[in-house]
Amino acid sequence: MSGTDIAFFLLALAAIAGGVTMLQLTNVVHMVIALVMTFVGIAGLYVLLSAEFVAVVQVLIYSGAITIIMLFAIMLTRHHTDERERQTTGGVWHRAVAAISVIAFGLAVYFGIRQLDFGADGSALSGDNAKAIGKSLYSYYTIPFEIVSVILLVALVGAIVLAKKDGKEAGDE
Amino acid sequence: MMNLAWVVPLFPLCSFVLLLLFGRKWGKASAYVGIAATLLSMLAAIGVLADRLGGTTHEVNWTWMTVGDVTLTAGVSVTALNAWMLAVVAVVSWLVHIYSQGYMVGDERFSTFYAYLGLFTFAMLGLVLSPNLLQAYMFWELVGLGSFLLIGFYYDKEEAKAAAKKAFIMTRVGDVGFFIGMLLLFWQTKSFDYDDIFRAVGDGTLSPGMTTVAAILIFIGAIGKSGQFPLHTWLPDAMEGPTPVSALIHAATMVAAGVYLVAALFPLYEASEAAMMTVAVVGGVTAIFAATIGLVQTDIKRVLAYSTVSQLGYMMLALGSGSYVAAIFHLTTHAFFKALLFLAAGSVIHAVRTQNIEEMGGLWRRLPWTAPLFLVGALSISGVPLFAGFFSKDEILAAAWMNGSVELFWLAVAAALLTSFYMFRLFFLVFAGPARHQGEAHEAPASMVGPMAVLGVLSVASGYIQTPWFGSFLGEWLTDGSYHHEAAPGWIAVVATIVSLAGIFLAWLMYGKRAVPRDWLSARAPHTYELLRHRYYIDELYRWTIVAFVSFVSRLLEYVDRFLVEGLARLAAGIVGAAASAGSRGQNGQAQTYGAVTVAGLAILVVIFALTGGYWL
Amino acid sequence: MTLSAYLALALILFCIGLYGALTKRNTVIVLICIELMLNAVNLNFVAFAKYGPHPGVHGHVFALFVIAVAAAEAAVGLAVLIAFYRNRKTVQVDEANSLKH
Numbered sequence: 077m078s079g080t081d082i083a084f085f086l087l088a089l090a091a092i093a094g095g096v097t098m099l100q101l102t103n104v105v106h107m108v109i110a111l112v113m114t115f116v117g118i119a120g121l122y123v124l125l126s127a128e129f130v131a132v133v134q135v136l137i138y139s140g141a142i143t144i145i146m147l148f149a150i151m152l153t154r155h156h157t158d159e160r161e162r163q164t165t166g167g168v169w170h171r172a173v174a175a176i177s178v179i180a181f182g183l184a185v186y187f188g189i190r191q192l193d194f195g196a197d198g199s200a201l202s203g204d205n206a207k208a209i210g211k212s213l214y215s216y217y218t219i220p221f222e223i224v225s226v227i228l229l230v231a232l233v234g235a236i237v238l239a240k241k242d243g244k245e246a247g248d249e
Numbered sequence: 250m251m252n253l254a255w256v257v258p259l260f261p262l263c264s265f266v267l268l269l270l271f272g273r274k275w276g277k278a279s280a281y282v283g284i285a286a287t288l289l290s291m292l293a294a295i296g297v298l299a300d301r302l303g304g305t306t307h308e309v310n311w312t313w314m315t316v317g318d319v320t321l322t323a324g325v326s327v328t329a330l331n332a333w334m335l336a337v338v339a340v341v342s343w344l345v346h347i348y349s350q351g352y353m354v355g356d357e358r359f360s361t362f363y364a365y366l367g368l369f370t371f372a373m374l375g376l377v378l379s380p381n382l383l384q385a386y387m388f389w390e391l392v393g394l395g396s397f398l399l400i401g402f403y404y405d406k407e408e409a410k411a412a413a414k415k416a417f418i419m420t421r422v423g424d425v426g427f428f429i430g431m432l433l434l435f436w437q438t439k440s441f442d443y444d445d446i447f448r449a450v451g452d453g454t455l456s457p458g459m460t461t462v463a464a465i466l467i468f469i470g471a472i473g474k475s476g477q478f479p480l481h482t483w484l485p486d487a488m489e490g491p492t493p494v495s496a497l498i499h500a501a502t503m504v505a506a507g508v509y510l511v512a513a514l515f516p517l518y519e520a521s522e523a524a525m526m527t528v529a530v531v532g533g534v535t536a537i538f539a540a541t542i543g544l545v546q547t548d549i550k551r552v553l554a555y556s557t558v559s560q561l562g563y564m565m566l567a568l569g570s571g572s573y574v575a576a577i578f579h580l581t582t583h584a585f586f587k588a589l590l591f592l593a594a595g596s597v598i599h600a601v602r603t604q605n606i607e608e609m610g611g612l613w614r615r616l617p618w619t620a621p622l623f624l625v626g627a628l629s630i631s632g633v634p635l636f637a638g639f640f641s642k643d644e645i646l647a648a649a650w651m652n653g654s655v656e657l658f659w660l661a662v663a664a665a666l667l668t669s670f671y672m673f674r675l676f677f678l679v680f681a682g683p684a685r686h687q688g689e690a691h692e693a694p695a696s697m698v699g700p701m702a703v704l705g706v707l708s709v710a711s712g713y714i715q716t717p718w719f720g721s722f723l724g725e726w727l728t729d730g731s732y733h734h735e736a737a738p739g740w741i742a743v744v745a746t747i748v749s750l751a752g753i754f755l756a757w758l759m760y761g762k763r764a765v766p767r768d769w770l771s772a773r774a775p776h777t778y779e780l781l782r783h784r785y786y787i788d789e790l791y792r793w794t795i796v797a798f799v800s801f802v803s804r805l806l807e808y809v810d811r812f813l814v815e816g817l818a819r820l821a822a823g824i825v826g827a828a829a830s831a832g833s834r835g836q837n838g839q840a841q842t843y844g845a846v847t848v849a850g851l852a853i854l855v856v857i858f859a860l861t862g863g864y865w866l
Numbered sequence: 867m868t869l870s871a872y873l874a875l876a877l878i879l880f881c882i883g884l885y886g887a888l889t890k891r892n893t894v895i896v897l898i899c900i901e902l903m904l905n906a907v908n909l910n911f912v913a914f915a916k917y918g919p920h921p922g923v924h925g926h927v928f929a930l931f932v933i934a935v936a937a938a939e940a941a942v943g944l945a946v947l948i949a950f951y952r953n954r955k956t957v958q959v960d961e962a963n964s965l966k967h
Binding site for chain 3: 084088091092095096098099104107108111114115118121122125126127129130133134137138141142145146148149150152153164165166170171174175178179181182185186189190191192193194205208209212213217220224227228230231232234235236237238239241
């Protein structure tokens with residue numbers, strides 16, 4: 077049992093605990109906090125996988141930006157009766173069907189990936205992550221890179237347009 | 250003319266179709282259509298008869314259908330018997346058509362009546378021309394249908410509806426026997442044709458046991474149709490129909506169909522001792538049984554109905570005693586004088602508007618045409634010498650004696666006594682004595698009297714075609730020359746005459762002169778009187794046994810139908826409904842429901858892939 | 867640690883996220899669960915980048931792209947949510963059932 081294994085188990089535990097806790101909590105803000113734990117755990121796993129750059133980006137974007145934006149949305153749409161209402165949609169049937177199908181799906185895929193081994197040890201990846209990513213991003217993946225920037229622009233404009241108040245309402249407010 | 254014999258039933262059929270289509274528009278003119286059609290039919294029938302008188306049997310068959318290696322044929326057969334029956338039926342039918350014009354006047358379903366008469370006549374003529382059992386069976390059923398429609402003609406009367414149903418169902422019971430017998434014969438001889446069956450009987454293809462069984466089964470059909478005991482109860486109830494119907498169907502033609510059938514299959518019956526005995530015994534028992542009931546009835550038509558049953562018994566007795574000629578002879582004379590009696594009764598009913606003889610009397614002076622004609626018919630049926638009935642009844646008594654069945658002979662003689670007694674009881678109560686009817690009684694119109702007069706003449710004249718003294722024309726012709734008149738003991742005719750006259754005298758004493766009080770018998774033997782008045786309680790017996798049993802079974806089946814069958818149908822509908830409502834619950838507009846269903850489908854696919862190791866298509 | 871361990875972990879996270887997306891009532895939580903599913907996918911990519919048949923940075927690059935698109939999608943989704951909230955005064959998923967027959 078090497079150190080990486082222990083680290084893996086702890087981080088995996090953190091990630092899963094965060095996910096499960098998120099499902100069980102009642103307060104929406106608490107759910108988001110639990111999710112942050114998951115994101116950070118996954119970042120740690122990225123480090124174990126010699127993906128330092130991705131780990132840092134994960135922390136920055138996910139547990140930083142996306143969590144904050146979710147919290148903003150929660151606060152903007154807050155109802156004070158949130159905790160007392162039930163948290164899940166549909167009746168027992170709906171939840172049962174969802175649970176059973178998800179578990180069945182999980183088990184089926186698990187049987188597929190159980191013995192998967194390609195024999196690589198991944199030593200070719202350590203160090204100079206940022207440099208390697210930068211190289212391939214600007215040579216091999218240039219076009220997707222540009223397109224992603226366009227996507228971000230479009231998302232920005234779209235979000236503003238969608239969430240803008242109507243002219244009339246702005247005048248009344 | 251014989252090879253155009255198939256034309257004879259067609260005229261009434263055309264009348265039926267035309268009247269169904271246009272009758273309502275033609276109204277009273279429908280009578281002329283019916284009369285014209287039956288006139289043409291009658292002329293054609295007489296032509297066929299004239300032709301056959303000199304010639305030999307003509308038969309023509311057309312292939313109807315082929316099933317496997319069996320070919321069914323339909324056709325026309327003009328034997329002596331068929332030609333004779335054709336003429337009798339056509340004549341009586343024509344006369345009844347003319348009479349109905351006067352009797353049914355003012356009825357709002359006048360044209361329908363004539364249409365039904367046409368249908369019936371077509372069926373009866375077709376029955377008589379059939380060369381094979383299958384065709385005969387089809388026309389037999391059609392005749393039953395015509396009878397049903399006509400008995401239930403006044404369909405707003407409950408009794409009429411019930412009587413029509415009773416007639417149809419009871420004859421149907423007999424028809425089952427006919428059908429099974431027919432199938433047995435087909436099974437043994439591979440053919441329905443009369444000729445093939447007779448050949449099979451002759452050369453031994455048909456075993457004696459099978460012959461007896463088939464003969465008796467077919468006789469059961471005749472029992473139903475001809476109203477023999479025990480299937481006789483429908484005939485008196487059938488008097489609910491209009492009187493012309495009673496005259497045509499229940500006196501002259503349909504009920505004679507049973508006698509005709511046995512006569513047409515006579516070689517089959519001759520081959521079986523047991524069958525002949527059965528026929529004779531049933532006939533004899535029926536004759537006396539019905540006569541006793543007729544003694545105490547008070548409805549004029551019912552007395553005549555029981556008289557018909559009794560006379561048909563005589564015909565069956567003749568057949569069973571081996572004399573086919575005597576039976577057909579009596580069938581002919583009976584057709585004429587019974588039709589006359591019914592038509593006269595109809596005229597009386599038309600005059601006094603009641604059917605209860607207790608409410609009639611003294612009509613001799615008021616109905617100057619009807620009364621003498623009724624008397625002619627009564628004399629004929631009573632077997633008074635010089636009238637037709639005397640000759641035909643004498644033939645039957647002679648046949649019974651010569652066959653050796655002494656008990657049946659004396660039964661027949663007793664029945665003859667009773668016959669003349671009740672007929673003249675009827676005559677005296679209706680026409681003699683003080684008038685007891687309400688209102689004015691006027692004579693019938695010419696359209697009603699005319700046919701009665703013709704029948705009156707026939708009731709006397711038709712006797713002379715077959716007598717020991719003037720020549721046996723009918724016998725020789727019917728049997729193609731093989732008939733020889735056995736010298737029956739002369740005393741039979743004497744006994745018959747004495748018995749008839751005695752019956753008339755007794756009736757005169759009791760009802761004419763009133764020398765003997767009317768309740769002479771009923772006071773001394775009240776139980777017997779009640780038994781006879783209630784027709785031996787046979788109707789009640791049937792109701793408590795057979796009808797109750799069938800009602801029980803039908804109620805049971807109704808429950809099965811309502812709960813089981815309908816339950817299953819509702820279950821099927823319910824399942825579909827439940828599936829539908831379950832399905833519609835999945836369309837609730839919730840995105841997560843759709844998502845859950847999608848993931849469920851995905852999970853199923855993935856599981857299948859995992860289990861089958863790849864694509865399973 | 868073996869490849870299959872990472873893949874199994876990613877599968878568990880994916881399933882948790884999927885269940886939450888299907889059953890949670892608050893729209894924001896549904897969006898969060900979708901993010902969790904995307905994270906699981908990222909983990910898969912990075913694991914294959916190290917232990918897969920062709921080790922390299924391609925997995926990392928793809929994971930970066932996923933993160934970018936996920937962020938854009940979260941932004942637009944929340945904008946729609948705000949608009950919906952303004953209209954209906956609720957963020958519960960089962961109140962968004964105007965398509966029901």
